Amino acid sequence: MKLAGFMLLLVNSAASINLKYISKRNSVDGCIDWSVDLKTYRVLAGEPLRVKCALFYSYIRTNYSVAQNAKLRLIWYRNKGDSEEPIIFSGHRLSKEGDSIWFRSAEMEDNGFYTCVLRNSTYCMKVSMSLTVEESEEGLCFSSRIRYQESAEITKSKMISCPDIDDYLAPYKQPIMTWYKECQRKEWRSSIIINTTSLWIPEVQEDDGGNYTCELKYGSRVVRRTTELKVTALLTTRPPKVLFPSERQASVIDVQLGMRLVLDCRAFFGYSGDSRPIIYWMKGDKFVEELEGHIRESEVRVVREFLGEKEVELSLIFDAVEETDMGNYTCTVENHIGRGSGSAILQKKDMYRLELVGGLGAIMLILGIFTAIYKCYNVEIMLCYRQHFGSDEADDDNKEYDAYLSYTKVDFESVEREMSEEELFALEILPDVLEKHYGYKLFIPHRDLIPSSTYIEDLARSVEQSRRLIVVLTPEFVARRGWSIFQFEPRLHSMLVTGEIKVIMIECSDLRSVINYQELEDLKHTIRVLSLIKWYGPKSSQLQSKFWKRVRYEMPAKRKESMSRRQVLDSGEQGLFGDLQAVSTVAMTATSASLAPAHVEIPDYNEPGHLQMHHFCRSYEYELPSSAIATLSGRHMYCSLPMTLLNGRLTQNNIGKPKRDIHLSSPFVPLSGPELSSDIW
Incomplete structure (x- = not known):
């Protein structure tokens, strides 16, 4: 009676079990087979493991002790293919303990299925358990x-x-x-x-x-x-979003019949657990599978993923677009929250519009190329245009000089010192190239200005008669405040502020460390029409360099004049400007009755014995002290002498005294009247 009651308990337990989703196979030889239990045993090789009979934990409401008392036997088998072999427990590595088998040290050969059978002469029930044994991966403690x-x-x-x-x-x-x-x-x-x-x-x-x-x-x-x-990421609370085609407005796509077309749908899915993204194409109310055979969908591709949030892409592929394929196509995306969609409208491509767009694109490309060329070579282009088609700026402005040249003049007192590259450029290279090669007429104060009691007024009139004002910024010019005259003289200052004269400033070196540099920067902001050109040393002396092209570009437009054979320098005059051609020397004042000779000797500045002092000589009809003037054929010659000497202010007390150096780092360099009239131009 007791045994019958226990069997009834087992049957009722098996019939009412709802703890797990399991599949019951057909009974074989009267034994109820519960197939493979959902629990999988996993262990690393060499570690101990206990495999318990799942019947006592998921299928019947009793334990092993009660089953033993009811005269039920628990038998273990190992599955090998379609057959089951009883397990022989040696006790050394594998043993049976109650409702379980123990592996003292699991090995790779222990992989497989193990079946426990609970039975007697009238009752039988069994279930299988899966065991997986793995080796640790190389360099790791796990598999x-x-x-x-x-x-x-x-x-x-x-x-x-x-x-x-x-x-x-x-x-x-x-x-x-x-x-x-x-x-x-x-x-x-x-x-x-x-x-x-x-x-x-x-x-x-x-x-x-x-x-x-x-x-x-x-x-x-x-x-x-x-x-x-x-x-x-945090579990999403929103439906997925279609990125393309747009959800708000249908995208219109022009297609050409007979061509292959790939229409991509991109969508963003927030994290929604382990569910896969749902994305598909439709035409009207038809799925792609219901459309023509030449239209198909690709596999869903994950473009990017971060913390479970994904951007996916699904392509709609047309092998060859047909007339019947025109219409509205909708890409739909879904998750457990909701759905979203975006539409694309296919229409036949307008070939006239295509040609128009192509023509406009070609024009824009050509304009871009020409713009890039002009940006890189605008100076050269403008010079070429001015040379062949431009007008002469000097035709109707009633001005005598092309440019007024302002820089710091070297004193005879400091002539024994070697001139720097900046001084050599300012005193010799720049005037020679502009006058002798390019034919510009320069006003150089220490050469062309006649000493008089109205020096400042004469200088201002000379600037007014010039089309450009060239200021050569050397360290000595900045240290001596060479621009002071343009601030103190009202007429000159007004010309700079109002833009009446264009100013060309040539920077010969890095002047930021020179005293008074900040004052120079303030002056630049007051000049209305200003061009800055950087001189980079000897490499800028080449006539084909960017420097000279920039200088010519900023100088007044001038027609190219033909030059006679006698105006060309002979081979004996080949020096620093051996590749230059000489033109008529036009650096003269309006009151001069004669011109300087066209055949001018240019000294060889590379000779070691050269004193590196440029002497600009010019004859005047003017009575000067005989002690300071050299005579030539009954006419007087003024050769770049300091104004103090010409005005008779060089006293005997200065003879034999050491020359006064200019300290560029001095916080203040006084600017006296004599210096203003003789050193700064």
């Missing part, structure tokens, strides 16, 4: 094939437990457990709490993702379990 999987939303809390270790915990004894991340001991941040068999993260961060391994000491062996934590 990625038998990891446990967990996920955690960023900024939320997460508990990571050490799974499937209950069989290895001794009652009333504290387990010895160590946690690793990526198989390395880790200094956990203070907010992470490690309990006996779990690890608590109160606020998950992006870098918390990875592999967590718990290691439990079990006798002389260890039991290891590895969990991969995947950090995800």
Whole structure:
């Protein structure tokens, strides 16, 4: 009677079991077969393992002791193909203990299915369990094939437990457990709490993702379990969004009949658990599968993914577009929250419009090329235009000079010192090239200005009679405030401020460290029409350099004049400007009755014995002290002498005295009247 009641209990338990979703196979030889249990045993090779008969935990409401008392036997089999072989327990590595079998040390050969059968002469029930044994991967303490999987939303809390270790915990004894991340001991941040068999993260961060391994000491062996934590974005509360075609307005696409077409649909899916993105194309109310055979969908591609949020793409492919393919196509996306869609309208391409767009594109390309060429060579282009088609700026302006040249003149007192590159350029190279090669008429004060009691007024009139004002910025010019006369003289200052004269400033070196530089910068802001040109030393002296092209561009437009053979320098005059052609020397004042000779000797500045002092000589009908003037054929010659000497102010007290140096770093350099009239031009 007792046995009959127990059997009734087993049958009722098996019939009413609803703890797991399982599939019951047909009874074979009167034995109820519950197929393979959902629980899978996973273990690393060399570690201990307990495999329990699932009948007592998921299928019948009784335990092993009660079954034994009811005269039921528990028999273990190992599946080999379609057959089952009884397991012989040796007790050395494999043993049976109650409702379980124990592997003292699991090996790779233990992989497979194990079946437990509970039976007597009138009753039989069985179920199979799966066992997977893996070796640790090289350099790691786990195998990625038998990891446990967990996920955690960023900024939320997460508990990571050490799974499937209950069989290895001794009652009333504290387990010895160590946690690793990526198989390395880790200094956990203070907010992470490690309990006996779990690890608590109160606020998950992006870098918390990875592999967590718990290691439990079990006798002389260890039991290891590895969990991969995947950090995800917060669970989305919105439907997916179509990125292309636009959700708001249908995209119109021009297509050409007979051509292949690929229509892409891109969409964004927020994190929604393990569900896959749902995305598909439709034409009207028809799915792609219902359309013509030459239209098909591609596989869904994940373009990018971050923390479970995905941007995916699905292509609608037309092998050859036909007339019937014109129309509205809709891309639809869905998740458990809702759906979204975007539309694209296919229409035949207007060939006239295509040609028009192509022509406009070609024109824009040509304009872009010409713009780039002009930006790079605008100076050369303007010079070429002025030479062949431009007018002479001097035709109707009633001005006598092309440019007034202002720079710091070298004194005879300091003539024994060697001139710097900047001084050589300002005193010799610049005037010679502009006058002798390009034929400009310059007003050079220390050469062309007649000494008189109205010096400042004469200088101002000379500037007014000039079309350009060239200021050569050398360190000595800046240190001596060479621009002072243009500030103090009202007429000159007005010309700069109002733009009546165009100013060309040539910077010969880096002047930022020179005293008074800031005052020069303030002056630049007051000049209305100003051009800045940088001189880069000897490499700028080449006639084909950008420097000379910029200088010519800023100078007045001038027609090219033919030159006679006698105006060309002979081979004996080949020096620094051996490749230059000489033109008539026109650097004369309006009151002069004669011209300087056209055949001018240019000294060889490369000769070591040259004094590096340029003497501009010019004859005047003017009575000067005989002690300071050399005579030639009954006419007087003024050769770049300081104004103090010509005015008779050079006293005997200055003879034999050492020359006065100009200290460029001095906080203030006084500018006396004699210096203003003799050194700065």
